[in-house]
Amino acid sequence: MSERRPKDLEPVAGNGLLHRRLFLKGGAAVLGAGSLGLMTAAPAKDLPPWMGAPGRPLSGYGSRSPYEDHVRRRLLAATGADGAGGSWTPLEALEGMITPNPLHFERHHSGIPDIDPDRHRLLIHGMVDRALFFDMDALSRYPMVSRIQFIECSGNSYLAGLPRQPINDTCGVLHGLVSCSEWTGVPLSILLDEAGVDPDAGWIMAEGADAAAMNRSVPLAKAMDDALLAVYQNGERLRPEQGYPLRLFLPGYEGNMSIKWLRRIKVTAAPSMTREETSKYTDLLPDGRSLIFTYPMDVKSVITSPSPGLVLKGPGLYQISGMAWSGRGRIARVEVSADGGATWGEAALCEPVLDKAVTRFRMAWRWNGAETAILSRAVDETGAVQPTREAIIAAKGRKFAYHYNGIQAWGIDSEGQVANVYA
Amino acid sequence: MSERRPKDLEPVAGNGLLHRRLFLKGGAAVLGAGSLGLMTAAPAKDLPPWMGAPGRPLSGYGSRSPYEDHVRRRLLAATGADGAGGSWTPLEALEGMITPNPLHFERHHSGIPDIDPDRHRLLIHGMVDRALFFDMDALSRYPMVSRIQFIECSGNSYLAGLPRQPINDTCGVLHGLVSCSEWTGVPLSILLDEAGVDPDAGWIMAEGADAAAMNRSVPLAKAMDDALLAVYQNGERLRPEQGYPLRLFLPGYEGNMSIKWLRRIKVTAAPSMTREETSKYTDLLPDGRSLIFTYPMDVKSVITSPSPGLVLKGPGLYQISGMAWSGRGRIARVEVSADGGATWGEAALCEPVLDKAVTRFRMAWRWNGAETAILSRAVDETGAVQPTREAIIAAKGRKFAYHYNGIQAWGIDSEGQVANVYA
Numbered sequence: 001m002s003e004r005r006p007k008d009l010e011p012v013a014g015n016g017l018l019h020r021r022l023f024l025k026g027g028a029a030v031l032g033a034g035s036l037g038l039m040t041a042a043p044a045k046d047l048p049p050w051m052g053a054p055g056r057p058l059s060g061y062g063s064r065s066p067y068e069d070h071v072r073r074r075l076l077a078a079t080g081a082d083g084a085g086g087s088w089t090p091l092e093a094l095e096g097m098i099t100p101n102p103l104h105f106e107r108h109h110s111g112i113p114d115i116d117p118d119r120h121r122l123l124i125h126g127m128v129d130r131a132l133f134f135d136m137d138a139l140s141r142y143p144m145v146s147r148i149q150f151i152e153c154s155g156n157s158y159l160a161g162l163p164r165q166p167i168n169d170t171c172g173v174l175h176g177l178v179s180c181s182e183w184t185g186v187p188l189s190i191l192l193d194e195a196g197v198d199p200d201a202g203w204i205m206a207e208g209a210d211a212a213a214m215n216r217s218v219p220l221a222k223a224m225d226d227a228l229l230a231v232y233q234n235g236e237r238l239r240p241e242q243g244y245p246l247r248l249f250l251p252g253y254e255g256n257m258s259i260k261w262l263r264r265i266k267v268t269a270a271p272s273m274t275r276e277e278t279s280k281y282t283d284l285l286p287d288g289r290s291l292i293f294t295y296p297m298d299v300k301s302v303i304t305s306p307s308p309g310l311v312l313k314g315p316g317l318y319q320i321s322g323m324a325w326s327g328r329g330r331i332a333r334v335e336v337s338a339d340g341g342a343t344w345g346e347a348a349l350c351e352p353v354l355d356k357a358v359t360r361f362r363m364a365w366r367w368n369g370a371e372t373a374i375l376s377r378a379v380d381e382t383g384a385v386q387p388t389r390e391a392i393i394a395a396k397g398r399k400f401a402y403h404y405n406g407i408q409a410w411g412i413d414s415e416g417q418v419a420n421v422y423a
Numbered sequence: 424m425s426e427r428r429p430k431d432l433e434p435v436a437g438n439g440l441l442h443r444r445l446f447l448k449g450g451a452a453v454l455g456a457g458s459l460g461l462m463t464a465a466p467a468k469d470l471p472p473w474m475g476a477p478g479r480p481l482s483g484y485g486s487r488s489p490y491e492d493h494v495r496r497r498l499l500a501a502t503g504a505d506g507a508g509g510s511w512t513p514l515e516a517l518e519g520m521i522t523p524n525p526l527h528f529e530r531h532h533s534g535i536p537d538i539d540p541d542r543h544r545l546l547i548h549g550m551v552d553r554a555l556f557f558d559m560d561a562l563s564r565y566p567m568v569s570r571i572q573f574i575e576c577s578g579n580s581y582l583a584g585l586p587r588q589p590i591n592d593t594c595g596v597l598h599g600l601v602s603c604s605e606w607t608g609v610p611l612s613i614l615l616d617e618a619g620v621d622p623d624a625g626w627i628m629a630e631g632a633d634a635a636a637m638n639r640s641v642p643l644a645k646a647m648d649d650a651l652l653a654v655y656q657n658g659e660r661l662r663p664e665q666g667y668p669l670r671l672f673l674p675g676y677e678g679n680m681s682i683k684w685l686r687r688i689k690v691t692a693a694p695s696m697t698r699e700e701t702s703k704y705t706d707l708l709p710d711g712r713s714l715i716f717t718y719p720m721d722v723k724s725v726i727t728s729p730s731p732g733l734v735l736k737g738p739g740l741y742q743i744s745g746m747a748w749s750g751r752g753r754i755a756r757v758e759v760s761a762d763g764g765a766t767w768g769e770a771a772l773c774e775p776v777l778d779k780a781v782t783r784f785r786m787a788w789r790w791n792g793a794e795t796a797i798l799s800r801a802v803d804e805t806g807a808v809q810p811t812r813e814a815i816i817a818a819k820g821r822k823f824a825y826h827y828n829g830i831q832a833w834g835i836d837s838e839g840q841v842a843n844v845y846a
Contacts, residue, residue, distance in 0.1 A: 055534030060495030072483030082477035111478030
């Protein structure tokens with residue numbers, strides 16, 4: 001392997017972080033005659049075997065390469081409750097902003113119902129002028145919109161920062177209860193307007209058609225703002241795990257409120273105080289009180305590569321790649337540190353940077369082979385800055401399990417092994 | 424079914440086309456107390472059977488609902504050539520901008536090779552200072568970028584407009600050799616700079632690792648501009664049909680040039696005049712001469728719903744939804760006609776409108792139940808206007824098979840049946 005030194009790669013922070021212009025159009029020019037030096041040795045001169053005969057034929061619905069079979073969601077089934085549990089998106093194996101549908105994280109309260117779309121109905125009732133029923137065919141005739149937005153479980157990342165000792169597992173297991181898709185559906189406001197909402201109403205209650213009849217209260221203002229009745233996900237009809245044939249989608253709000261298999265919306269004056277907003281999905285504070293109705297997911301980021309399970313193969317140039325998102329709007333900036341948080345450089349954000357979507361950030365890093373820790377810190381357009389683990393624990397203690405958004409540090413040892421560390 | 428008349432839906436063109444503000448944020452307000460009147464009758468009062476017991480469990484890699492199994496690519500295998508052929512994306516069943524990976528169109532010249540990514544190499548050679556080899560591991564360390572962009576076979580839509588009598592098939596079969604994904608990979612310019620391109624070079628030749636060793640010439644200017652060495656598609660590694668583990672991606676250019684299973688790039692002074700740019704992929708003109716190297720795909724649009732196979736169920740409100748794209752840049756405007764092209768109204772474009780990406784357009788339409796034809800016409804940011812079928816045939820005859828981008832008319836009869844018509 002040839003290793004030439006690039007001459008024009010400008011450091012922007014300590015321990016080898018390079019300027020983001022390498023990721024911008026025309027960025028290659030900054031290399032000049034320099035070389036990143038990552039080429040490999042020539043293979044044997046024989047043609048590869050797969051060029052010797054015609055390959056596999058066309059198919060109606062494709063599948064991935066068998067060499068990628070190891071890229072799977074990790075499952076955690078709850079004990080004592082049929083069909084309850086979650087599965088994590090393997091973030092460390094993915095790139096870009098979109099999560100492919102088969103790898104979108106799951107969280108079910110009583111398994112995945114097998115719904116016949118021709119028999120599914122949505123009822124809108126309660127404090128309205130007239131109750132309305134819709135079947136999927138009727139909904140398909142209403143004006144639809146499409147938006148690329150994330151959904152995140154409120155319990156995401158709790159495992160990464162709140163235990164007293166750092167748990168070592170993949171980035172996906174620690175942070176993979178977040179996924180990002182293009183959602184297409186009918187704005188809920190259109191149907192609520194059609195039903196005629198009572199001026200004294202202030203909330204809705206949304207209920208799913210699973211065996212748990214999972215339900216949550218949502219402020220009417222959110223329902224009338226950007227709530228969608230989602231029918232499509234990344235171009236195709238919703239996957240069963242994501243609520244086929246119809247889910248509520250509440251951009252930026254904790255995932256469990258985006259009720260899957262949506263069958264009923266009741267307009268109410270006050271919150272319904274359902275099981276999932278009293279026994280769960282509240283945040284216990286050190287003084288014994290609980291926060292309730294903590295809906296928006298706060299600004300967060302995580303480096304997906306390098307991350308635990310991926311090994312750096314010797315000193316030299318690496319791409320640092322990660323995801324940032326905020327339930328309160330667009331990502332404004334992501335900073336990366338390669339010296340344990342002592343100095344920070346600004347990462348390149350991949351366009352388009354969209355409202356309440358995952359934003360991919362990237363940075364070039366020349367690793368010198370010494371032990372260190374790499375971190376990322378996101379800032380959203382409201383000015384909110386992703387906090388440190390220490391600041392969160394100081395403010396909220398460690399008894400809560402939802403809405404943890406602390407800065408993640410990955411330790412890298414001199415062998416290039418990556419681990420979750422409390423830096 | 425209740426049918427109330429909306430009061431505030433403003434017509435913008437003949438035969439019931441309504442203003443696009445219905446699709447914009449706050450659009451519901453224009454309905455006022457009016458109703459779109461598409462609700463359905465109440466179902467029986469019993470709970471649906473799928474609420475009676477816990478549903479299916481979590482899974483590592485999800486699959487779609489069995490009720491969606493009919494949504495498949497349509498296959499056309501070429502006779503006399505193993506593994507050669509194409510499959511069309513079922514556009515009429517999809518929504519939004521993203522094509523899910525299992526439904527991305529295919530076009531193979533000798534089937535799909537089953538490549539071991541650990542044994543795959545990319546060679547860059549020819550008129551360079553030094554030949555370079557890369558394995559997938561080395562490539563993963565270079566700076567990457569992600570872009571949502573379409574890829575379209577140059578032969579797309581030929582069947583829709585050039586036969587003397589209109590062929591009646593689905594929108595997917597007539598126009599489905601186009602798909603749109605988020606592609607992530609390394610800018611080719613970075614690797615060419617590293618190899619050191621000879622100042623006298625003007626072209627590259629790219630070659631695939633399939634049994635056809637499919638190869639094409641690409642102007643060096645395009646290679647240095649926005650060409651990608653794509654590794655990921657919609658977040659996950661490329662699908663085998665799309666070139667796993669590595670493909671060239673040339674935004675806006677005819678699809679066959681985005682060489683799949685990329686194994687070799689040779690820098691040359693002149694085009695290599697390969698089989699696929701001499702015996703094929705040229706456009707025969709009426710005077711017997713052929714156009715060659717006709718790379719960018721021109722501005723095009725098509726209404727995907729309603730389209731053949733989908734039936735309008737009686738007079739009333741419908742959403743017209745379609746796709747527009749241009750290999751020369753962003754879509755500037757899409758116009759829709761519901762009276763056979765006599766009058767046109769402007770459709771709502773779904774944000775974000777991206778460079779060389781599919782843009783979803785939508786329009787509300789109140790069908791009066793009478794026979795008519797609906798059409799769409801796209802304009803891109805260069806000012807190029809999608810031409811009529813008649814204008815194309817007058818200029819280029821009917822002997823060519825590539826780069827057909829005529830306006831598509833769908834006829835609708837009084838029963839609500841939709842068909843390809845030459846309006």
